[in-house]
Amino acid sequence: MVWLIMWPIISAIIGTFWLQGADGGRRFSLESYAFFFSDKYSLDNLYVTLWTTVVTAALLLLICLPIAIYLRFAKGALPAYVQGLAIFPMFVPSIILAYAFIRTIGPNGTVDIMLNAVGLPKIRSPYLTPWGPVIGLVWDHIPLTVLILLSGLGGVSTQSVDAARDVGAGRLSVFWYIILPRIGNSILVALSFAVLGIFSAFTLPYVLGPAAPEMMGPFMQRTFRDVGDPLAATTQAVIAFCFCILFGIFYVRSVAKNRGGAN
Secondary structure (H helix, E strand, O other): OOOHHHHHHHHHHHHHEEEEOOOOOOOOOOOOOOOOOOOHHHHHHHHHHHHHHOOOOOHHHHHHHHHHHHHHHHHOOHHHHHHHHHHHHHHHHHHHHHHHHHHHOOOOHHHHHHHOOOOOOOOOOOOOOOOOHHHHHHHHHHHHHHHHHHHOOOOHHHHHHHHHOOOOOHHHHHHHHHHHHHHHHHHHHHHHHHHHHOOOOOOHHHHHHOOOOOHHHHHHHHHHHHOOOOHHHHHHHHHHHHHHHHHHHHHHHHHHHHHHHHH
């Protein structure tokens, strides 16, 4: 961990503060960060990354929480098929997903062809718009989010739910007073993993997103390879790391809280 993770992080952070001067010596400077936070294009990329992260995380919670609750309490053969469908995206590579997305709802894709066949106008494709990566990232993160929430729901006993229903509690009351308080940590863990994955995503934003503004992953890659500015790319990586570490702290605190409660 020190060699592969900690040291590269520390050296990258130090390298963005101690810059090489014209005389070959090193000096402390905040020039790279000052440029980032004064450059409109860089700030637009950071904003679209934060927007994509928030919207995707919210959609994941809205989609996956009902699925997880259904899988926890439903009986019969149908839940097994629903769980299989929810986990299926885990086995689809991101590049295949992006290609399928383009061929299905991209310009002149399957949906457009079907609409044209029945005389309906074409839809406005989310491909190459900020919504393109959102749709792809939601699909890509459904399996892990559902599994984490389903694991947390394992701590909700069926007896407590049945007892609440016996005294007249409705579905909303059961969810708000019985289920939600017991899966709060699981929701936080699921959102932390999702945010970390979304913020650092590259393939789906690169293929499905617009050329400008772009998310931080493609932005860093383009700055390093196309622009040839390793210092600016490293600065962007450090800024992205600072945002990600905030959610990492939430995850660590949640795990520590769970272990403390268990003891």
